Amino acid sequence: MAGSIRVWAPGASGVEVVATRLRGPGLEPTTAAARAPMVAQDGGWWSWERPTDDELDYAFSLDGGDPRPDPRSAWLPHGVHGASRTFDPSAHAWSDASWRGARDGRGILGGVVYELHVGTFTPEGTFDAAVAHLEHLVDLGVDVVEVMPVAAFGGTHGWGYDGVAPYAVQHAYGGPAAFQRFVDACHGRGLGVCLDVVYNHLGPTGNYLAEFGPYFTDTHMTPWGPAVNLDADGSHEVRRWIVDNALRWFRDFHVDALRLDAVHELRDESEPHILAQLSDETASLATELGRPLDLVAESDLNDAVMVTPTAEGGRGMTAQWDDDIHHALHVALTGETQGYYADFAGGTEAWPEGGPVSVLAKTLTDAFLHDGRMSTFRGERWGARVDPEAHSGHRFLAYLQTHDQVGNRATGDRISAQVSPGQQAVGAALYLLSPFTAMLFMGEEWRASTPFAFFTSFEEEWLADAVRSGRRAEFAAHGWDEADVPDPQDPATRADSVLDWREPVAPGHIEMLHFYRELIKVRRSQPDVASGDLRATSVRFDEDARWIVVSRGRVHVVANLAGRSQQVPFSGEVEHVLASWGRSPIVDGQGVRLDGHDVAVLRTV
Known part of the structure; x- marks a missing residue:
């Protein structure tokens, strides 16, 4: 493990390493911190030969200045202002010698x-x-x-x-x-x-x-x-x-x-x-x-x-x-239209053709809404069209929630706090069975009740105050009462955001977890769904009735976004119901009858 410790400091006329030798189970220091000059090398680099294999805490003093941690430090056990600690990455006894990579060597594309x-x-x-x-x-x-x-x-x-x-x-x-x-x-x-x-x-x-x-x-x-x-x-x-x-x-x-x-x-x-x-x-x-x-x-x-x-x-x-897919899903399910969500409600220069269901249909087949169209939020034309001949849908990640889209809300509320279980189930089916690589945010699968708020724990009071006041001012400008915006520096804000692992088996949560498992099973087992070919995805919808049918070969996601029961027109001969959120759908020659906020996944012959 002994060898050179190096640092790039091209403007310094002299650099010293300030090191403390460590030894023992608790890595107690065995020597006091000592300074040693580093040797100038080509290209602005400086080097110091370690005298021992013992672990060291070390920092660099530039031209006699205060010791600073290594810009390439692997470990900062004393915090970001303290000394770096050496770390030997080869010390771990890996047990993954047979690992061929994610998805058995296929990589991330098309996965969950x-x-x-x-x-x-x-x-x-x-x-x-x-x-x-x-x-x-x-x-x-x-x-x-x-x-x-x-x-x-x-x-x-x-x-x-x-x-x-x-x-x-x-x-x-x-x-x-x-x-x-x-x-x-x-x-x-x-x-x-x-x-x-x-x-x-x-x-x-x-x-x-x-x-x-x-x-x-x-x-x-x-x-x-x-x-x-x-x-x-x-x-x-x-x-x-x-x-x-x-x-x-x-x-x-x-x-x-x-x-x-x-x-x-x-x-x-x-x-x-x-x-x-x-x-x-x-x-x-x-x-x-x-x-x-x-x-x-x-x-x-x-x-x-x-x-x-x-x-x-x-x-x-x-x-x-692909945030466009998220935004389209979010607006279609929640009806929110503030900020960048405005274009995804339709009826704007970005999408004058229709409303949120038609916007959703476009993103599920074309990946982007803003593909050279006007972005009202940005005030200019934005993006470029995705060529389905050149790019698989697997190149784009689709999701209903992310850390950003949850945590950057004023209170960190998840979509489960805004929509019914059936509406979340509709959203989950549409993106998990889409031609895109799917991504879900922790706890989403069981409809977690815990928020994911923005939190920090800065030690500097000036910085803590700046973060706190900035966060509250940002949301006050959007109509939020400052008292309702969690204090990022309050330890309770982080504590409230911790997942509750009792929930996955609790009523009101286990049902959603089961549905997510079924959807992912369909994604893995049905070749038509596993495909990332955007050309093989077709969508039918009714903006006024608020239903949408996404067909991927023989597999069809039939979704009722309306709050009332209705029959969704469907003419295929159904061989099997692969998954459903509510009660079993009623399928006849006229279509598929679904409850309000309901979805079914069908396979035709």
Whole structure:
């Protein structure tokens, strides 16, 4: 384990390492912190040869300044302001030697993804505690577990999108060794792991990167300030800092996929684009490791260039999140039309042809509503059409809820707090049996009653006050009473967001869990549903009567969005009812009679 400790600090005239030698079960310090000069190397790098195999706590002093943690620190047990700790990724005894990758080597495309937040998945909020519930995911039919960001952030509780140490694993979750154990445990149960990573910005506390070098540039600006430097002076090493980080999760932690946060804020005017570079290097590593490695982009651009191969001029991502599908489902089920939901209600320049059911029909067949159409919310034309000849529906992730769409509501209320069980069942059937890769948010499958609110635990009072007041002011502008908006800094806000694992077997919850299991079983067992061919999906609907029928070969999702019982026109000869939410549908030569807010999945001969 002994070897060099290196750091890139091109502007420094001298760098010292400040190290404390550790030994013993509790890693008690065996020496006091000592300073040692580092040796300047080419390209602005500095190096120090470790004198021992013992673990070390260490930090860097630039030109005699205060010690700062390593920009590539794997472990920050003392918090984001404290010293880094060495970590040997090869020490874990992996048991997944026979692992061929997610979905037995097929990768994430076409699978069922489960997004979870480690800090609220269990009361303990750790990786080791999460392992106890992996069998629930296996029984549900999940293929890939998507873990929200684990990069070290200020405090003990938070969403993870304000991380400041992308190479580190949040100590409160168990640190890097615990994450390795979690991935190993997932693989042992046939579950792939996708890690959510944030390369577009760093959080507000503990961000010392700018002291080390030109990690940021005001050539481009983002919602968080100056952009991460991808194309200005010094960008070569910043790009390597990002790409090396991504490859490390694949190689040292056996992760199967990465979800890249808000890639539209990765401002890069150079060639190749950072995403294309990452795609090509990931593909090379996948060949080396002998298993698929996937990259999933969160992109606001509504452009399939994101999932177009780099050889064809694209960004080379495996897949991308598709918020248009979520928005269409949400508006059709809830009737909400505020903000960006307005276009999805229809009757606007984006969609003058009809109302929310017709918008939903379009997104279920075309992936995007905004495909070059006017976006009222953005005030300009947005997106580009998806060519069904060139792109499988599996390249797009469809979902009814995500951490964003729940947590960025004022109180973190789930869709289950807004619609009836039947309405949620309709939404679930439409996206889980769609031609897209499906993703559900933790607890959705049993209609969890717990919210997922926005919470933080910053130690700096000025920052806590800024977050608290900013959150309340944002929602007060939209008509919310400030007293109703949870205080992000109140420990109760996080505690209230923890899943209640008594609910999956409780009345009012177990019924939804059973239905989700049945839908996923249909998705896995029916070849017509497993297909991602957008051309093989057809939709019929009646805007006024509020019914919709999605046909995928011999499998048909017949949904009644209205609150009254009605007969949905249907002429096929039904061979089998694969799944139904309410009582068994009445099928005759005229159609399918469903209760209000009801759905049935039929297979015809």
